[in-house]
Amino acid sequence: MKQHNQFYINGQWVEANSPDWIDVVNPATEAVIAQVAKGTKEDVDSAVKAARDAFISWSETPSEERARLIGLLAQKMSESIPEMARIISSEQGMPVHLCELIQAGGPALAMSMHADMVALMDQVETRGSVEIYKEAIGVCAFITPWNYPLHQIIGKVAPALAAGCTMVLKPSVETPLNALKFTELLDEVGFPPGVFNLVNGSGSVVGEALSSHPEVDMVSFTGSTGAGTRVSAVAAQTVKRVTLELGGKSAFIITDDAPLADAVGTGVQNVMSNCGQTCTALTRMLVPQSRYEEAVEIAKATAEQLTVGDPQNSENFMGPLVSKAQWNDVTGYIQKGIEEGARLVTGGKKPDGLTTGYYLEPTIFADVNNQMTIAQEEIFGPVLVMIPYQDIDEAITIANDSPYGLSGGVWAKNADAARAIARKIRTGMVNINGGSFSYEAPFGGYKMSGNGREWGKEGVEEFVELKSMMLSAH
Numbered sequence: 001m002k003q004h005n006q007f008y009i010n011g012q013w014v015e016a017n018s019p020d021w022i023d024v025v026n027p028a029t030e031a032v033i034a035q036v037a038k039g040t041k042e043d044v045d046s047a048v049k050a051a052r053d054a055f056i057s058w059s060e061t062p063s064e065e066r067a068r069l070i071g072l073l074a075q076k077m078s079e080s081i082p083e084m085a086r087i088i089s090s091e092q093g094m095p096v097h098l099c100e101l102i103q104a105g106g107p108a109l110a111m112s113m114h115a116d117m118v119a120l121m122d123q124v125e126t127r128g129s130v131e132i133y134k135e136a137i138g139v140c141a142f143i144t145p146w147n148y149p150l151h152q153i154i155g156k157v158a159p160a161l162a163a164g165c166t167m168v169l170k171p172s173v174e175t176p177l178n179a180l181k182f183t184e185l186l187d188e189v190g191f192p193p194g195v196f197n198l199v200n201g202s203g204s205v206v207g208e209a210l211s212s213h214p215e216v217d218m219v220s221f222t223g224s225t226g227a228g229t230r231v232s233a234v235a236a237q238t239v240k241r242v243t244l245e246l247g248g249k250s251a252f253i254i255t256d257d258a259p260l261a262d263a264v265g266t267g268v269q270n271v272m273s274n275c276g277q278t279c280t281a282l283t284r285m286l287v288p289q290s291r292y293e294e295a296v297e298i299a300k301a302t303a304e305q306l307t308v309g310d311p312q313n314s315e316n317f318m319g320p321l322v323s324k325a326q327w328n329d330v331t332g333y334i335q336k337g338i339e340e341g342a343r344l345v346t347g348g349k350k351p352d353g354l355t356t357g358y359y360l361e362p363t364i365f366a367d368v369n370n371q372m373t374i375a376q377e378e379i380f381g382p383v384l385v386m387i388p389y390q391d392i393d394e395a396i397t398i399a400n401d402s403p404y405g406l407s408g409g410v411w412a413k414n415a416d417a418a419r420a421i422a423r424k425i426r427t428g429m430v431n432i433n434g435g436s437f438s439y440e441a442p443f444g445g446y447k448m449s450g451n452g453r454e455w456g457k458e459g460v461e462e463f464v465e466l467k468s469m470m471l472s473a474h
Helices: 042-060 061-081 081-092 096-122 149-163 175-188 205-212 223-234 259-276 289-305 325-340 393-402 415-422 456-461
Strands: 001-005 006-009 010-014 021-026 031-037 125-127 129-137 138-144 166-170 196-198 218-222 241-245 251-254 284-288 341-345 363-366 383-389 408-411 464-470
Touching: 006 042, 006 341, 021 081, 021 149, 021 383, 031 081, 031 175, 042 129, 042 138, 042 166, 042 196, 042 363, 061 096, 061 149, 081 096, 081 138, 081 175, 096 129, 096 149, 096 259, 096 393, 096 456, 138 149, 138 205, 149 166, 149 175, 166 205, 166 289, 166 341, 175 251, 205 223, 218 223, 223 241, 251 259, 251 393, 259 284, 259 289, 259 383, 259 408, 259 456, 284 289, 284 393, 325 341, 325 383, 341 456, 363 408, 383 393, 408 415
Parallel strands: 001 031, 138 166, 138 218, 166 196, 218 241, 251 284, 251 408, 284 383, 363 383
Antiparallel strands: 006 010, 006 196, 021 031, 125 129, 129 464, 341 363
């Protein structure tokens, strides 16, 4: 078992101040596979100082040089996809073959796209006698989750580097190993000291210290709504910018003329991918009453065909949930659904023969109404609830009857009809007729799903301050 007792501060690996450790557990074997040092407020202070000292120089670095370094980092990430996939699978649980595509390959592609986005900072808009310039916001603190760990790191680090910001990253305590590997790659590229800094540790210590730090200009957080509201409250004391990517309980409306087998099958796979540990998962499937039982049977058959097991086996679609705590949370929601009168169609327990590891069968609930706990709260596990509706207006009402507004889906025979329905759903993103994730699409939500956007040029703009210069007519 390897111990990592160093943080990356000011371009160097430095010893942690505290002797305390965080255990990294492989969710497939339940074994501790590594330990990383727990950061302290003093570690955060050192990292923030390094970022502050580096900010002016990095923000004034020519765009061509920033783009060159980002491109080199993307290349190194691409070359390391197989190793990164194995690391993420070992600490997070997604099957390795899917990690290569989603958890490692996607972030490498996204980083490469940001080499071109550096040029956004050079654009000057003229309005009459006014010139509007873009400037980097400053020192940024990033607090990232475990479900798509590298993906969410890159969603913050890449646009911040493009904009000319410096930063301190605190990755999730469940999945710190991929962040350490990423930092090694970044170090090899040769970014100036202090541009990027890494401090592992708990949210209550390192996260709080970063969010409240007077020398941090912006906090970008991805995680639970409860933790996000805490970040906002702490950050408000120093009036820094805060962007939040939080929870979701997204609705998938299937119309009465949609190809039912395609729509339901795609919807089930959407929820079960990454064991349902996806904030945008379409976890509420809304089906016309006239086709409801047919849809339930299709969902049941689809779920029961999905293979669950060893993440090293490329035939498996699902590995384990990330931790014992997560398994307990999800199975608690399943029990709550049964108690509230929902019909357990399939799943709800550990698969036969898998006694070790935090595995859970794909789970489908029918006879659900939107007032049930399992229809209102984010379960963050492989659990789909199926809700019948009478007409499309009721479907839209049900879809919007949620504290969240992150994502959604509509499947109709006609794409224009699907778009018209999608425009009435109060969410930041909607998949139309099976459309999927794109790094070109601004990512973020309404209501309690957060604020701000990641990816696309809008993701870079989150790290920008605007400066207006009013020119004299003389």
